[in-house]
Every structure is written in structure tokens, then in C-alpha cells.
Amino acid sequence: MHKFRCHGCGKELAKGSLKYIVEVKSFADFDGYLEEYEGDVEEGISELVEAMESMDAKAMEDDVAREIVFILCKPCRDRFTNDPLQTGRPVLAGEDAKGTVH
Ligand SMILES: [Zn+2]
Numbered sequence: 452m453h454k455f456r457c458h459g460c461g462k463e464l465a466k467g468s469l470k471y472i473v474e475v476k477s478f479a480d481f482d483g484y485l486e487e488y489e490g491d492v493e494e495g496i497s498e499l500v501e502a503m504e505s506m507d508a509k510a511m512e513d514d515v516a517r518e519i520v521f522i523l524c525k526p527c528r529d530r531f532t533n534d535p536l537q538t539g540r541p542v543l544a545g546e547d548a549k550g551t552v553h
Pocket of ligand 1 (some may be wrong): 457459461
């Protein structure tokens with residue numbers, strides 16, 4: 452039978468033991484501000500669309516959104532959620548950090 456191991460510390464997570472799925476989703480935020488475009492906006496958009504068409508689909512997807520999934524034991528989950536970027540600073544609570552929320 453397939454055994455799960457904590458992605459953080461490598462500890463074996465026995466069947467029925469407490470484990471956590473941590474999904475990390477990152478996606479391009481939009482704060483409602485567009486950089487001023489020199490010239491015709493319509494033209495700018497068609498240039499952008501052209502640039503997107505010539506880009507590798509996977510690379511473009513990675514630019515916009517990326518999702519990672521970890522299976523963690525409780526100590527690793529706590530460690531991760533308390534300071535995911537290891538900055539030593541407290542984590543901004545969910546929605547507050549997003550530019551789209553007013
Ligand atoms: Zn762990």
C-alpha cells in the first residue's frame with residue numbers, strides 16, 4: 452500500500468494519522484490599475500493578444516497561475532502556515548492582502 456510521507460520533514464504519515472493538504476495557489480493579482488499605455492489602447496490590446504499567441508501556452512499559464520500541493524504533518528503545517536515565506540513576519544490574513552479587495 453502506498454505510504455504518505457510529509458513533504459516537509461519526510462516523516463511517514465500512517466494510515467489514519469493526522470495530515471494536512473496544503474494547496475498553494477498563486478495567481479496574477481489585478482489591482483484595477485493599468486499602466487498608462489502610450490498610444491491607442493485598441494492597438495495595445497491587439498499587440499498584447501499577438502504577443503500571447505506567440506507565447507508557449509504552458510509558460511503563459513505559469514505566468515498567470517501556479518498551484519502546488521503539499522501533504523504535511525501537523526508541525527510542518529503549522530510551521531508553514533505561520534510563516535510560509537520564512538520572513539519572520541506575521542502572515543497577512545487571506546483577503547486583506549489582495550489588491551482586488553477594498
Ligand atoms: Zn512534517
